[in-house]
Amino acid sequence: xxxxxxxxxxxxxxxxxxxxxxxxxxxxxxxxxxxxxxxxxxxxxxxxxxxxxxxxxxxxxxxxxxxxxxxxxxxxxxxxxxxxxxxxxxxxxxxxxxxxxxxxxxxxxxxxxxxxxxxxxxxxxxxxxxxxxxxxxxxxxxxxxxxxxxxxx
Numbered sequence: 143x144x145x146x147x148x149x150x151x152x153x154x155x156x157x158x159x160x161x162x163x164x165x166x167x168x169x170x171x172x173x174x175x176x177x178x179x180x181x182x183x184x185x186x187x188x189x190x191x192x193x194x195x196x197x198x199x200x201x202x203x204x205x206x207x208x209x210x211x212x213x214x215x216x217x218x219x220x221x222x223x224x225x226x227x228x229x230x231x232x233x234x235x236x237x238x239x240x241x242x243x244x245x246x247x248x249x250x251x252x253x254x255x256x257x258x259x260x261x262x263x264x265x266x267x268x269x270x271x272x273x274x275x276x277x278x279x280x281x282x283x284x285x286x287x288x289x290x291x292x293x294x295x
Contacts, residue, residue: 170280176206183285185275191294192268198250200277204240211239214248217276
């Protein structure tokens, strides 16, 4: 939809309003002579305490004809938070080299420091709730699995 202009004519500097809002290349995008496929994303355990650690595993396969390097990226999304957080946050990454047809399981640890936010008094705190664990080769092509942080009793 074209925005309304009140009491003035549109100028050349407002052209950005009429373009696509998607970036040309997503964050983490990289050119390669091969392709990669992600599968079998697992988060274990799926429920942790605020002081707990979860292990994330994903299988990455080189589906192309050339040897290639891939940057496997781990993002976290806090579904509900007491403060506004980014839609997704890059928390870790691994660079792996794969031959054609080769597959490898990549592992990450989701520790309390990766789940924490700055709360009242500017202190680091891990809030209970559901997080989405997102893994992929860029910020848009991602596999997703839930991680529940539950209050210790």
